[in-house]
Amino acid sequence: MAVDVAVYSAMPARDDVQLAVTGVSKRFGGVRAVEDITLSVGRGTITSIIGPNGAGKTSLLNMISGFYKPDTGSITLDGADITRARPSDVAGLGVARTFQNIALFSGMTVLDNIMLGRHVRMKAGVLSSIVYWGLAQREEVAHRARVEELIDFLDLQDLRKQPTSGLAYGLRKRVELARALALDPKILLLDEPMGGMNQEEKEDMARFILDVNEQWGTTIILIEHDMAVVMDISDRVAVLDRGRKIAEGSPAEVQRNPDVIRAYLGGGHDLREAAQ
Amino acid sequence: MTEAAPTIPRLLRRNAAAMAQRPALREKDLGIWQTYTWRRYWEETRDFALGLAAAGFGRGDKLSVIGENRPRLYFAQLAAQCLGGIAVPTYQDAIANELVYVLNHAETSVVVAENQEQVDKILSLKAQLPNLKLLVYDDPRGLRRYEFPFLKPFEAVQAAGREFGANHPNYVEGIVEAADPDDLALFSYTSGTTSRPKGTMLSHANLLAAAQGLAEAEDIRRDDEYLAYLPMAWIGNSLLAMASHVYVGFTCAFPEKPETVQRDLRELGPTVALAPPRFWENSLTGIMVRASDASPLKRKSFEAFRRLAERAEARRSLGQKLPIPTRLALKLGDFLVYAPIRDQLGLTRARWVYTGGAPLGADTFRFFRGIGVNLKQVYGATELAGLCSVQPDDEADPDTVGRLIAGSEVRIAEDGEVLVRSKAVFKGYYKQPEATQEAVTADGWLRTGDAGFLDRRGHLVIIDRAKDVGKLDDGSSFAPQYLENKLKFSPYIGEAVVFGADRPFIAAIVAIDPTTVGKWAERRNLAYTSFQDLCARTDVHNLIGDEIAKCNEVLPPETRIRRFVVLNKEFDADDDEITRTRKIRRRFVADKYAAVIDALYRGDREVEVVAAITYEDGRKAELRSVLAVCDVADVAAPAKAEAAAWARPPVPADAD
Numbered sequence: 001m002a003v004d005v006a007v008y009s010a011m012p013a014r015d016d017v018q019l020a021v022t023g024v025s026k027r028f029g030g031v032r033a034v035e036d037i038t039l040s041v042g043r044g045t046i047t048s049i050i051g052p053n054g055a056g057k058t059s060l061l062n063m064i065s066g067f068y069k070p071d072t073g074s075i076t077l078d079g080a081d082i083t084r085a086r087p088s089d090v091a092g093l094g095v096a097r098t099f100q101n102i103a104l105f106s107g108m109t110v111l112d113n114i115m116l117g118r119h120v121r122m123k124a125g126v127l128s129s130i131v132y133w134g135l136a137q138r139e140e141v142a143h144r145a146r147v148e149e150l151i152d153f154l155d156l157q158d159l160r161k162q163p164t165s166g167l168a169y170g171l172r173k174r175v176e177l178a179r180a181l182a183l184d185p186k187i188l189l190l191d192e193p194m195g196g197m198n199q200e201e202k203e204d205m206a207r208f209i210l211d212v213n214e215q216w217g218t219t220i221i222l223i224e225h226d227m228a229v230v231m232d233i234s235d236r237v238a239v240l241d242r243g244r245k246i247a248e249g250s251p252a253e254v255q256r257n258p259d260v261i262r263a264y265l266g267g268g269h270d271l272r273e274a275a276q
Numbered sequence: 277m278t279e280a281a282p283t284i285p286r287l288l289r290r291n292a293a294a295m296a297q298r299p300a301l302r303e304k305d306l307g308i309w310q311t312y313t314w315r316r317y318w319e320e321t322r323d324f325a326l327g328l329a330a331a332g333f334g335r336g337d338k339l340s341v342i343g344e345n346r347p348r349l350y351f352a353q354l355a356a357q358c359l360g361g362i363a364v365p366t367y368q369d370a371i372a373n374e375l376v377y378v379l380n381h382a383e384t385s386v387v388v389a390e391n392q393e394q395v396d397k398i399l400s401l402k403a404q405l406p407n408l409k410l411l412v413y414d415d416p417r418g419l420r421r422y423e424f425p426f427l428k429p430f431e432a433v434q435a436a437g438r439e440f441g442a443n444h445p446n447y448v449e450g451i452v453e454a455a456d457p458d459d460l461a462l463f464s465y466t467s468g469t470t471s472r473p474k475g476t477m478l479s480h481a482n483l484l485a486a487a488q489g490l491a492e493a494e495d496i497r498r499d500d501e502y503l504a505y506l507p508m509a510w511i512g513n514s515l516l517a518m519a520s521h522v523y524v525g526f527t528c529a530f531p532e533k534p535e536t537v538q539r540d541l542r543e544l545g546p547t548v549a550l551a552p553p554r555f556w557e558n559s560l561t562g563i564m565v566r567a568s569d570a571s572p573l574k575r576k577s578f579e580a581f582r583r584l585a586e587r588a589e590a591r592r593s594l595g596q597k598l599p600i601p602t603r604l605a606l607k608l609g610d611f612l613v614y615a616p617i618r619d620q621l622g623l624t625r626a627r628w629v630y631t632g633g634a635p636l637g638a639d640t641f642r643f644f645r646g647i648g649v650n651l652k653q654v655y656g657a658t659e660l661a662g663l664c665s666v667q668p669d670d671e672a673d674p675d676t677v678g679r680l681i682a683g684s685e686v687r688i689a690e691d692g693e694v695l696v697r698s699k700a701v702f703k704g705y706y707k708q709p710e711a712t713q714e715a716v717t718a719d720g721w722l723r724t725g726d727a728g729f730l731d732r733r734g735h736l737v738i739i740d741r742a743k744d745v746g747k748l749d750d751g752s753s754f755a756p757q758y759l760e761n762k763l764k765f766s767p768y769i770g771e772a773v774v775f776g777a778d779r780p781f782i783a784a785i786v787a788i789d790p791t792t793v794g795k796w797a798e799r800r801n802l803a804y805t806s807f808q809d810l811c812a813r814t815d816v817h818n819l820i821g822d823e824i825a826k827c828n829e830v831l832p833p834e835t836r837i838r839r840f841v842v843l844n845k846e847f848d849a850d851d852d853e854i855t856r857t858r859k860i861r862r863r864f865v866a867d868k869y870a871a872v873i874d875a876l877y878r879g880d881r882e883v884e885v886v887a888a889i890t891y892e893d894g895r896k897a898e899l900r901s902v903l904a905v906c907d908v909a910d911v912a913a914p915a916k917a918e919a920a921a922w923a924r925p926p927v928p929a930d931a932d
Contacts, residue, residue: 144307145306148306148307148308149306151306151307152305152306153417155533157304157307157532157533157535157536158532158533158535158536158539160307207418210418211417211418214418214420214421215417215418215420
């Protein structure tokens with residue numbers, strides 16, 4: 001009802017690669033966090049990155065979003081090389097992310113936190129913003145309208161004016177998602193969006209992720225430990241272990257892969273059971 | 277009213293012509309109040325009606341809506357009525373089998389759902405709904421990839437309607453003008469205090485008779501504003517937001533979502549408000565909790581002015597004049613305390629505020645009147661299209677439900693039952709002629725099922741449900757609801773059920789109010805882990821015992837409450853213990869807690885209960901626990917049990 005229908009794009013073709021990670025490696029001193037990973041993400045798909053703790057999932061995400069620079073290899077977004085781009089430039093190109101440990105401004109309201117997500121898209125300078133007239137005012141109104149759409153989308157209406165510090169964990173995660181969405185991202189990187197949530201909150205979050213993907217055709221890359229959720233919502237799953245990619249495929253393929261079962265569960269288990 | 281006999285759609289058309297640009301509906305969307313004019317209301321309704329007609333919906337067909345109050349759900353209901361069909365609103369939080377029962381019983385062929393949540397609910401029941409042909413949704417979020425031939429967005433139905441309308445000029449208008457006021461307009465499924473819900477059939481004439489009676493009794497005008505936030509399926513909501521709305525032509529607003537009602541009330545400042553007693557009780561509890569957390573100066577001045585207001589109100593209701601110093605003090609109180617509270621509650625502009633559906637505690641009632649809120653009791657029944665009596669402004673008092681509205685008459689039967697006759701008396705229960713015959717006498721009097729009498733002023737006084745007025749085994753009679761309401765005025769008691777019919781004394785099952793008791797425990801540094809743990813604390817039992825003893829002071833000795841149990845859960849509509857309008861299902865509770873009641877009368881000190889719990893998704897589980905059975909006399913007197921022993925923790929549940 002309140003959402004912008006026009007931005008919705010139809011289901012994309014599978015071979016339309018939007019983000020390509022090629023032979024990327026990263027070391028921290030003697031630790032090989034990521035080694036020679038190649039991954040291509042199709043436009044409009046939901047790709048999950050799974051793996052045991054320390055497998056290099058977050059490091060990979062940090063390289064995509066520009067927080068780390070890879071030692072070797074390259075990352076391209078829509079054909080443009082973003083391997084060495086700064087995080088703010090990557091954000092400007094339409095890559096938004098949320099963090100494993102919630103990174104909201106706790107003293108600010110939900111509304112202000114989400115408005116901050118629009119910052120990248122604001123053009124008015126400091127002076128005109130202080131005067132708050134002309135462009136600055138028009139901009140603020142337009143951005144607020146978009147933020148209201150997101151508030152409606154994520155069902156946060158009753159929390160607009162509440163400081164985020166007082167919110168329940170699951171709600172803060174949702175606010176963080178709203179702020180990432182405020183960027184109007186082409187690609188959304190979610191680092192454990194359901195970590196620490198109860199079952200109901202997880203279901204809500206899974207629903208929102210699917211809705212975002214469906215509504216705006218946003219490509220989503222997520223790191224998640226909850227196998228049931230991963231297998232349920234992903235189009236593709238990549239499995240990392242000790243910095244290397246050991247498998248990639250559809251959820252069903254990955255669940256059958258013996259390497260994955262061995263690496264992930266130490267053998268003797270069936271990943272499909274974990275997904276139940 | 278120039279037309280001899282209007283129908284709801286005819287009045288909508290009249291309004292669209294006579295006050296096209298005036299606001300009819302307001303809805304908060306994207307943080308801003310959006311207005312629908314009367315013309316827009318009619319056009320949206322007409323287009324949807326055409327769409328329904330194109331899909332084969334016609335006279336006598338039923339359309340259900342499910343969801344929170346939304347403009348489109350009203351367009352849909354009125355569209356069905358435009359075609360001679362019947363609107364069947366349902367409770368938005370109804371669980372699966374309740375919903376299946378209502379939709380199948382009413383033979384609903386079209387369901388209009390608010391959002392994905394409700395669509396999912398209907399889709400999961402589709403196999404059990406043979407009559408359902410069309411499912412329409414309002415908010416498309418998350419529904420884009422749903423592909424079912426019978427599932428359509430609201431706009432698509434309207435678009436099809438405009439196409440149909442192009443080939444059938446004045447199709448809807450023709451049917452609307454030819455309609456008979458005695459046609460059925462609404463099925464209101466009673467909340468079923470005792471049994472399966474019954475489909476109360478109401479005609480346009482029924483609904484508009486009640487709307488007219490209310491409008492005349494209260495001088496409601498078209499510049500009034502009403503916030504509709506009660507369940508759409510409740511008759512009080514349909515009366516105000518549908519029948520009175522088109523009859524008077526005032527503005528009806530819908531909150532953004534249920535959690536924002538308080539803020540929306542404040543933003544809008546409606547002039548008319550209707551809420552069940554529970555709302556007022558919760559508001560008062562909220563005020564009390566906040567006052568007790570305020571600084572000492574604020575707390576003391578609040579207390580002083582609250583007492584002043586209540587004393588003044590008590591004198592006013594007796595018709596006494598207030599001395600000038602008191603009046604001056606009230607003025608000061610208004611400035612310092614009353615006006616800010618009214619503002620917080622969003623009642624600054626309220627001209628009339630009603631409570632109905634169940635009796636309201638006298639103290640709550642006096643508090644709100646005391647602070648200058650024109651709170652009045654109304655009385656009605658689904659079978660009377662919602663409302664039949666209201667208190668005049670200067671005759672409000674907590675014990676009566678006021679005077680009968682114009683066009684209705686009342687009679688007290690020999691057994692004390694209240695009988696009402698008016699044009700609003702319903703057309704019968706759908707497919708239940710025997711039940712209808714029981715409810716209405718041959719000469720058209722409705723048996724309300726309530727026991728009551730008329731006082732000297734001619735006000736109707738309701739004591740209790742006629743069948744619930746009980747007699748102890750020594751023959752003294754008591755009204756359970758009256759006692760329960762006394763108990764519920766305690767901020768610590770959330771719900772209470774009392775028993776005593778054919779028993780030697782009166783006993784109560786009490787569910788504590790988690791917020792206030794939680795706060796109380798915090799203040800006394802009483803650590804607890806969960807709601808169940810809190811309920812099992814001896815300190816809490818003593819607290820409740822004290823509260824009951826306070827109620828007992830004003831009761832005659834034979835109807836005092838002697839023993840009680842503090843339940844370790846709240847009464848929940850999902851467990852069938854209360855109705856969705858939050859009325860206790862006394863008989864059900866009596867059956868469910870038969871073991872507890874036995875223990876109360878056997879004199880046991882504790883009792884094991886096995887509670888069947890229904891989760892929100894419909895799964896069931898069992899919870900075993902041991903409850904302490906307390907004597908009011910024991911726990912109340914020495915309230916010094918500070919160093920109380922740890923109460924026995926509940927036996928671990930096998931629920932996951």
